[in-house]
Amino acid sequence: MARPTATIADVAVLAGVSRQTVSNVLNAPQRVTPATTVRVQSAIQKLEYRPNRSARNLRARASHTIGFRINSPGGLGDLLDRFLHALANSAQAAGYHVLLFTSADPQTEFATYDDLVQTGTVDGFVLADIGIADPRPAWFVRRRIPFVCFGQPRRNRDEYAWVDVDGGHGTAQAVDSLVSRGHRRIAYLGWPPGTGYGDDRQAGWRRAMRRHGLSLTGMAGTCPQDAGSAAATARRLLAGKTPPTAFVCGSDTFAIGARIGCGADAAGQPRATVVGFDDSPAAAFLTPPLSSVRQPLPAVADRIVDLLVRRIADPGARPESVLLRPELVRRD
């Protein structure tokens, strides 16, 4: 209300105690008598006191802020906003905030990271879109800057802290589910080799197919991740000698393309069953709705924040990692 904000000193005067006692009520309640706590709390309420974050950060030499770089067409696709939501949420629960930043060209990218740390703007970073030979993890370790990756680095993974979702487990689940519904010719539609996460998803499909004793020939299709290419690739597979009756897809974008590619029969039903990955909002809204493998983003974000906060507290500790399992959302 544009009223001059109350400071801790104002609260102290009103409650008849010292600044430090007010501080203790907020940060170390067990050191303060219940009676005092009550008086201080009521003074806080009356003055609508809220501790100043800059002052706290200055004294504590910590920003309580996590940096996340957002670049224009990120590989996370439509997962990004849901991930950011989950991340902001988990961070807040841990007393942190998420700060967005960009870096124009790759040359300035590392300078930007450095800057944010050295100005005390952030305490650490969450790295997403980890490429197959991403230079960032090694650089961060060298600089002793706390970070956690969303997605496992593909080199020296046990030297970094990361949280990932077991994509192979998700596609394997999808295969199992399709097999239980009688499908035998189950195709995979996803990225060409080299993305890491895409390779995992394809490997999970392959593993499950082998486990069920099913043939892989003519069943694997890869293409860029867009609905048009996916539709074309699906059509190509369907034109083969033993056309698939179902598609397990690397993402919902591939899945939507597969739906388009396989077309509809006289009753308007798609000619093949499609299972997507990521459970984007679109999946539930398609007709018929799309089964999809859901990444547990809230849990992912929780673990990322947890690991990152621990690394900030003790940057020398051995980095930990977490592999979470996705869950198939059946809609049929």
Added chain:
Amino acid sequence: MARPTATIADVAVLAGVSRQTVSNVLNAPQRVTPATTVRVQSAIQKLEYRPNRSARNLRARASHTIGFRINSPGGLGDLLDRFLHALANSAQAAGYHVLLFTSADPQTEFATYDDLVQTGTVDGFVLADIGIADPRPAWFVRRRIPFVCFGQPRRNRDEYAWVDVDGGHGTAQAVDSLVSRGHRRIAYLGWPPGTGYGDDRQAGWRRAMRRHGLSLTGMAGTCPQDAGSAAATARRLLAGKTPPTAFVCGSDTFAIGARIGCGADAAGQPRATVVGFDDSPAAAFLTPPLSSVRQPLPAVADRIVDLLVRRIADPGARPESVLLRPELVRRD
């Protein structure tokens, strides 16, 4: 490199000047002799000095940070990540940063805004997803908290600062373009009335159709924004007496649905021309690629940051607004 960060005092000693002079070199260069500036600059370089943001914020009583609330399935859809990228970019150029936050339930929403301001965590907010009767703008004005809306409020719009894109101009452009290519039966596919922005887009289509003397009967279709519903609605319009030969859509999601709904002829070409809105990455990748109305997000973000920074500097000033024009990206 985990080296104890240099402070302004270290720089001052090395350059043989006072703290204040170093500060002046950074914040008011015209008050310092070129010779001194050089010495100070080289000391800054040698020590890799970067001013501490918390200290600066504390002294300046400003966080140089803009708050943006990210909620799970936001109405911005796949525009969100591109908007956030543009916003973070523009903010950085103005010496600000973007801070993400969430608020679980509507009850705590306003408390969260208050908290962020009173703790000095943010200096102002960017509000997106402005609903038709959104309570937030009025509340912010009452609290004298600086904010700028992305999207114009539908009530008392000249009492608030906002930046919007003229959706009606975009759909009118789309109609003009289709007419010039010989289309006469041009349908609109978008949201049911009541969203504000959706109404604008439909109104633009209607205006342009009238201007060209074209009939609107059987040409307007509205449904929830998902590919499935959009496909069904497109099919319904195509089954009418005078089926449309083209669709102008409220978003790319509607457009993808329309593409699915109108199917393909023997040559694999879609049976109707579709124009989307938002120019999401998917538009360019569809086959054939989708023409789409592109919102000038970098310009939008620039103007939002500009307006917001000005409001932060002078919260009492009369709020300004900007209406930008979108641009049709033709892909045919």
Added chain:
DNA sequence: CCGGATATGGTGAACGTTCAAAAGCGCGCC
């Protein structure tokens, strides 16, 4: 050669918080 304006740099304090240390106090033990 003086008075006053201007340019440049320096000094102490302040922003609001928490840390480190010490002071006050009640209590039990020898």
Added chain:
DNA sequence: GGCGCGCTTTTGAACGTTCACCATATCCGG
């Protein structure tokens, strides 16, 4: 009764920066 111990509270300082003000040097007209 003195002493030490533990619990609660206070005190002074510090985090790193910029503001407000003052000091000194320079310059120019009269």
